[in-house]
Amino acid sequence: MNVLCATRRLHSSRLSFRALQKQRRSRTKNKNENPSFGTTPLKKEEIKLINKLFLSRTSGLEPDLEIKELADIEKDYNERYLKRIIWPSKRWYEHDWKDRSTKILGMERFSKNLINGAKPNFNKRNEGITFHTQELLESPLKVGDIVLLKSNATELSMCVALPESADDPRYTFATIKGNLLFSTRSSINLRIPYSIPNGIANLITREIPHGFNPIGVIKSSINETFILPTVTRQHITSLKPFTVSHIAWEELPLTIKKLEVLHRFLQNPLGWYQIPFFQLVHLVDTIDMSSCNDRKYMKTLIDNSKNDSYNNLDASRCLSTYWAIIEQQETNMWGDIQRNSCSMSPISVTVNPLKAYQHFNDYLVCGTKQKDLDKIGQVTRLMNEKNYTIIKEKYPEFMSMLKDYASGNLNQNSQVAVLISAFLRKLNYYKDMDVSKTVCYKLLQEIDPTQFFDNILLFNHDLNLSNSSNLGQSNKQLYALCGPQISADADRVDFGNLRVYCIDSETAHEIDDGISIINKGNGIYSLSIHIADPSILFSGASEIQGPLNDDVFKLAMEKSFTTYLPDIVEPLLPNTYSEAADLGKNGQVTNAMTFTVNVKTLPDETLHVLYDTFDIKLSKIRNFPKVTYSRVNKILQSSDYSNPSVKQDLEDLHKIARALRNNRMKNGGAVVFGEGFNKGMIEFFEEGQAEVKNVKFIDQEETPATLLVSELMILTNTLCGWFFKKNNIPGIYRSYNKLLLGSKATMEYMSLQSSTKSGVSPSIKDMTRVSSLMNSSVYTSKPRMHEMIGAQQYLTVTSPLRRFPDLLNHFQIHRFLKKLPFVFNDEKLQNLIWHIQSRADILKKMSRAINTYWTLEYLQKAIFENPNKRFDVMITSVPNNGVVNCLFPDMSFARGKLKLKKGMPYPVIGDTVTNCRIVKLESLDGILYLEA
Structure with missing residues (x-):
């Protein structure tokens, strides 16, 4: 053998x-060796x-x-190395890196020594990165930016390529090891703006066939692979991500200790609130741990951080702070990290009260580790015995955990998920179910039927509603006790009996805008947009220090916006303030802020806005003809109306509004969404004596009345942006930057703009195709362009009863007109922007979640009544392992995942797949799975 x-x-x-030669044997002292051992x-x-x-x-x-012979193996290896490694690096270095002055050691030609050899001369290898936080809001994601991906959350990656088309809107990212990942912007948890050396055209290249098996990565087609050249990885894409990640890991233990200390002084015992993420990073950066037990020092540190400039931050500190928060979420110290979709970075963190942290550790974690008598075992036994009374009496913390999980307050805590999972596995009915908000709510209701809520998501701590915490109750009581303090303004202009049209819905909670028009002849009209003026209702408003010490003003700043949800509305200001400032009370003299401008209409139905006539006045108005959206539509559509002067005013306003819309589309590049964009919006209706809310769906359609109001409000905000910039008034603007895209994707977006210019509004299919190529608007303290609206600057002033940025801008106008110091300077505004944007993002996220909840509840009822019901869906993503994202075209908030039939051709974004069946639905979690 x-x-x-x-x-x-x-x-x-x-x-x-x-x-073969005869085997040689070493000499041995054993003289009895066997001579036959040798071979012939x-x-x-x-x-x-x-x-x-x-x-x-x-x-x-x-x-x-x-x-093969060793020599042949070596030859093949060298050839493979040459064609797979050297040639791509050489082509990239000599053809894609065009600026010699930024090249490695100034070398124009490629050398093999650049691989595993020469060090770059354009950056110090071991230094981290600092960046300006405003860049996150003002510049879109670009090649070279460093990101933390959800799929690669323990180290940074670099963006190396932009989306190529609407059919595949994914970016390309390179890990430190050089692996290429394809994903959308939503996969980014944190972004660090970074600029690669000048003159680099591309970081990745298409792999050229070389006679060997390809080593590149497939993106969209199996016939095409992409590679990251080795020299690119070593000198560009891995260098800074590795350095920043390495420093962040080294800093992490100390950062965790600093956050533990900071939390003790930041927490509010009354309830939950948000702190801007970059303020928290700044505190981690500046805290002196040797003085952390000095309460006076800590109070001063935190107070100063609200006014400090924390624009330039260290990237490693941001990363280590983010990782430390993730770590401490496991102990319920911090709540959700709010992410902004435009900056693609954390924008705020929810600070949990200390009692929530102690309750979690004392009762839930430690309490469930007792031998044999752990709480899970006891509650499980009682559940299986249906002994709910004892559970309610003895284990209120368990009930609280179920309620918090169902309302979305513990989603980031994996320990809680493990506890609930262990509990479910031991229950007869629930043992095969996954942990979800829906299941926890069902459990909660089974134990205590009085814990029935129309919508348990309203108890989410991020919403900060009056019923969600003691802090919310305290704020509600403050609003109930405070009344407005009206300041006298002797220099207001009285507009007498000028007709002011306050066009709004019949159910409007606040009426804060009105419109009037005067025909001056020769095609010239004077437009006056009158806006409610609540700024005079705060103490100190007319004094030098302003209203910064007014409790209602401070609380309005915290709230930032009126909360509009399908089932609840919580106003920005107390009812007494809204009633005192409301417009629309006919015959009652009302203070307002009036924005006036002349426009000239031309015979070809075009229009010129005469900017030099724009003026802002503090005013008094009293004549409010009763009009609503539906009434205005009837008047405009009627050939005979009893009041011809009112009809003429509205017709002139509608004509001007249409011309303003055309101006924005043709000259400003604005994109106006077409019919069907907001379909299936939630509305409740009462039916009989049922306590359960009944849902119906309405489609938001543009009418002559809505066009009239929206265009004149857009004009006012555009003019105010121009006015603030011209007069150097610090203010809060709103801006929109287009995404940076590949050439084909750019052409597809420009095609959408061209269609809009020609009067063709995009369909829902068009919008679905390009939605991933569109950015989000943001608040900013800089007068930047709003490209979606088509305005050079856009500063909102038209809803001061509903939006704090508008209220703040009103204060700035008051100070400018009265020649008083501004309430907010640029630095204060930059810091305040993060809080305002955070509140806007939270309300948008929760509004989406709650609308989704009610939509899925409706679908749940539909398939319960008809299990064989089928649906048509529209595709919104590229396939991934046979699964695509989809939406219901007639229900804006019904979005889910569709499993494709085996063997069926893969659909593209915008395609409709018919006859789909719902296989899983969790309404509170927003989970909707379908099969084709």
């Missing part, structure tokens, strides 16, 4: 028997005979491999 193995080994290695060399004839008779018979037992 040994001879056979030896022979095969010789055969498989292709060694010649001629090369084989003769040529014997070797030939072995090859012919023996090895030929056994060759079929070996794998069918090509056996």
Whole structure:
């Protein structure tokens, strides 16, 4: 057997028997060695005979491999290395890096020594990165930016390519090891703006066929692979991500300790609130741990951080702070990290009260580790026995955990998920169910039927509603006790009996805008947009220090917006303030802020806005003809109306509004969404005596009245942006930047703009195709362009009763007109922007979640009544392992995942797949799975 193995080994290695020599043996002191141990060399004839008779018979037992000489192996290796590694690096270095001054060591031509050799001269290798936080809001994601991906959350990656088309809107990212990942912007948890050396055209290249198996990565087609050249990885894409990640990991233990200390002083015992993420990073950066036990020092540190400039931050500090928060979420110290979709970075963190942290650790974690008598075991036994009364009496913390999980307050805590999962596994009815908000709510209701809520998501701590915490109750009481303090303004302009049209819905909670028009002849009209003026209702409003010490003003700043949800509305200001400032009370003299401008209409139905006539006045108005959206539509559509002057005013306003819309589309590049964009919006209706809310769906349609109001409000905000910039008034603007895209994707977006210019509004299919190529608007303290609206600057002033940025801008206008110091300077505004944007993002996220909840509840009822019901869906993503994202075209908030049939052609974004079946639905979690 040994001879056979030896022979095969010789055969498989292709060694010649001629090369074998007699085995040499070292000398030994054993003189009784066996002389027959030696071997006699084989003769040529014997070797030939072995090859012919023996090895030929056994060759079929070996794998069918090509056996090569060492020299051939080395030659093949060198050729593969040359074509796979060297040539791509050479082509990239010499053709895609065009600026010699920024090249490595100034070398114009490529050298093999650049791989694993020369160090770059354009950056110090071991230094981190600092960046300006405003860049996150003002510049879109670009090639070179460093990101933390959800799928690669323990180290940074670099963006190396932009989306190529609407059919595949994914970016390309390179990990530190050089792996290429394809994903959308929503996969980014944190972004660090970074600029690669000048002159680099591309970071990745298409792999050119080279006769060997490809080493690149497939993106959209199996016939095309992409590679990151080795020299690119070593000198560009991995260098800074590795350095920043490494420093952040080293800093992490100290950062965790600093956050533990900061939390003790930041937490509010009354309830939950948000702190801007970058303020928290700044505190981690500046805290002196040797003084952290000094309460006076800590209070001063935190107070100063609200006014400090924390625009330039260290990237490693941001990353280590983010990782530390994730770590401490497991102990319920911090709540959700709010992410902004425009900046693609954390914008705020929910600070949990200390009692929530202690409650979690004392009752839930420690309490469930007791031997044999752990709380899970006890509650499980009582649940299976249906002894709900004892559970309610003895384990209120367990009930609280279920309620918090169902309302979305513990989603980021994996320990809670493990506890609930262990509990479910022991229950007879729930043992096969996944942990979800829906299941926890069902459990909560089973134990205590009084815990029925129309919508348990309203108890989410991020919403900060009056019913969600003691802090919310305290704020509600403050609003109930405070009344407005009206300041006298002797220099207001009285507009007398000028008709002011306050056009709003019949159910409007606040009426804060009105419109009037005067025909001056020769195609010139004077437009006046009158806006409610609540700024005079706060104490200190007319004094030098302003209203910064007014409790209602401070609380309005915290709230930032009126909360509009399908089932609840919580106003920005107390009802007494809204009632005192509301417009629309006919015959009652009302203070307002009036924005006036002349426009000239031309025979071809175009229009010129005469900017030099724009003026802002503090005013008094009293004549409010009763109009609503529906009434205005009837008047405009009626050929005979009892009040011809009112009809003429509204017709002139509608004509001007249409011309303003055309101006924005043709000259400003604005994109106006077409019919069907907001379909299936939630509305409740009452039916009989049922306590359960009944849902119906309405489509938001543009009417002549809504066009009239929206265009004149857009005009006012655009003019105010121009006015603030011209007069150097610090204010809060709203801006929109287009995404940076590949050439084909850019052309597809421009095609959408061209269609809009020609009067063709995009369909829902068009919008679905390009939605991933569109950015989000943001608040900013800089007068930047709003490209979606088509305005050079856009500063909102038209809803001061509903939006704090508008209220703040009103204060700035008051100070400008009265020649008083501004309430907010640029630095204060920059810091305040993060809080305002955070509140806007939270309300948008929760509004989406709650609308989704009610939509899925409706679908749940529909499939319960008809289990065989089928649906048509529209595709919104590229396929991933046979699964795509989809939406219901007639229900804006019904979005889910569709599993495609095996063998069916993959659909593209915008395609409709018919006859789909719902296979899983969790309404509180927003989970909707379908099969084709």
